[in-house]
Amino acid sequence: MATQWPKPAEGSWTEHYPELGTGPISFRDSISPEFYADEREAIFKRAWxxxxxxxxxxxxxxxxxxxxxxxxxxxxxxxxxxxxxxxxxxxxxxxxxxxxxxxxxxxxxxxxxxxxxxxxxxxxxxxxxxxxxxxxxxxxxxxxxxxxxxxxxxxxxxAGFVFVNFDENPRQTLREFLGPMVTGLDDYPFDKLTERYDWVAHNNSNWKIFADAFQEYYHVPALHTQQVPPEVRNPGAGFTCGHFQLDGPHRVVSTAGTRRWLLAPEYMYPIERATRSGLVGPWRTPDIGELPAGLNPGGIEPWGISNFQIFPNLEILIYGGWYLVYRYWPTSYNTHRYEAFTYFHPARTVRERIEHEVAAVVLKEFALQDAGMLGGTQAALQYDVVDEFPVNDQEILVRHLHKTAVDWVTDYQREQTPAGAQQ
Known part of the structure; x- marks a missing residue:
């Protein structure tokens, strides 16, 4: 029987997951060398x-x-x-x-x-x-x-994604770990999208701080002004998402709409207008067949983009005719390596190849706008002046990621504590 996912009313996403709470959250998990040491053991040596x-x-x-x-x-x-x-x-x-x-x-x-x-x-x-x-x-x-x-x-x-687990005896099989929300993508035709573009960057921020930049779109009107029209940048307009969903340690956010405002010429680089490709990928993509219902678990219409965030450090953003992958690899408590990959249907013409290359470059520029902010964010957090930060209803995935990381570390610490000492 298909899993029935909750569909909260607009403005009540956080309320539907009461275990996450609604108060301010701490980012101490992102500035502590001691927490990172346990995080490596609890998460990166145990998760798939x-x-x-x-x-x-x-x-x-x-x-x-x-x-x-x-x-x-x-x-x-x-x-x-x-x-x-x-x-x-x-x-x-x-x-x-x-x-x-x-x-x-x-x-x-x-x-x-x-x-x-x-x-x-x-x-x-x-x-x-x-x-x-x-x-x-x-x-x-x-x-x-x-x-x-x-x-x-x-x-x-x-689904063609290769996973490893460093635990001597993994607690779950890969499929059990991914759960029904992620495996709802089983029938997505990843195997048809094999033309790949990739790049790597090193960032002076904790891996979760970078992941947060792609878990909410509240910041989009303020930071990404080149790509956002005035009617969205105006106070009170905002940028809201159509569906959020949690399943175990994993998360998904989907946007609704045809993204017509993103395709408006006045908000594009000239190369995007010339090639009809850019931030949302090629404007037209080949038919890759019927898409699985799991791609749009909230059933929002018209559907735009779904971002599946697979704990701990993988994101798959699917745009229908192509997709994007991000991976975050911690290198210390306040640095990480950031990998990005775009996948398209193999180009059938020179024009399609140019469309793919333009999309990959524009997407990289868009992502690096976020990346350019996060070294400063990390430094400011490490001043440790503030330890309570309010997050809004559209930031439920931020709240969930940090709680999940803390929960995994807490469980690990409890296992390391002798039974007598826990009393």
Whole structure:
């Protein structure tokens, strides 16, 4: 039976989730080195983390590397001979050297044939991680190659998105972790949208502070004036969303409307008018088939955009004919690496290719308007002058993310406390 999601009346989103409260919230979770230390253990070493899509390792033997600083990990993701994507720590079992050279770009594709060879010592590993052979094996006493394969990490795939989990015994399967709201996208044709543009930035802010910028649109009229017409910037007009929804640690926000005001020429760069593409993507996109009902769980009409925020650090923004992915990777309590990817239907003409490139560039500029503010936000929060911040009804996802992070850390801390000490 389909899950029945609540549809609160306008202006009552927060009230419908009373566990979140309605009072001011603290951002202390974003300025504390001690909290971040626990956050790494409680969240980034326990939750399912999206690292890539299946298109990034298309053939057996193709692989990529990924750095997950918050989990103290350097990984190899590889497609094995049976078509399964596997994840291993990029650590040779002999002396701990990287098995393959690390690439710090967001995406890169390399091919290894049918095995990995450590560049330092020549130990050779199969695509399934088994240690196949070593130079001069008679120099080792009682060495059983079967005991020294690459250290594996739990790896699973949903809708073409590749996830890993560093927990020795994950508490949930990937599908259980994602829950019905996210898996309502099972039938979205992600596999048809394979033309990708990506970029990476490093930001002097906590990862949650950056995520907050894409969880509410209250700030849009004030910050993004280039793209917002005066009737929306006027006091009292605002920018409201049509639907908010929570499911476990995950969140979604959907906007309604045809976005006609975004397509008005006077609020565009000249290149957008010339190419008929920009902030909302190409004005016309190929028919990619029927879209799943889970894409618009609130049933708002006319539907515009849905932003699925998958805890802890993945966002999938779907515009119907194309989609956008953001990932946030903490590098310290007040810095993170920010990755962005736009996915389109493969261009059929030169004009379509130009439309895609223009959209990717304009979207990057729009996102960096937010990014440019957040180093200052982080610095101001760290002065620790104020610890109570009011959030409005359209900021329910901000409230939810910070509560979820605190709840996961609190649960972890409780587990680490001896039973007698809890009394």
């Amino acid at each position: 983390l999206n690292l890539s899509r299946v298109e990034e390792t298309p053939e057996p033997g193709s692989y990529i590397t990924r750095q997950v600083e918050a989990a103290d990990a350097s990984l190899i993701l590889v497609k094995d001979g049976h078509g399964r994507i596997r994840a291993f720590h990029n650590t040779c079992r002999r002396r701990g050297h990287p098995v393959v050279a690390v690439d710090y770009r967001a995406t890169e594709l390399r091919g290894t044939g049918d095995e990995f060879t450590c560049q330092h010592c020549g130990w050779r590993y199969g695509l399934d991680g088994t240690l196949r052979s070593i130079p001069e094996p008679d120099h080792f006493a009682d060495l059983d190659l079967a005991d020294f394969g690459l250290a594996a990490v739990h790896c699973d795939v949903w």
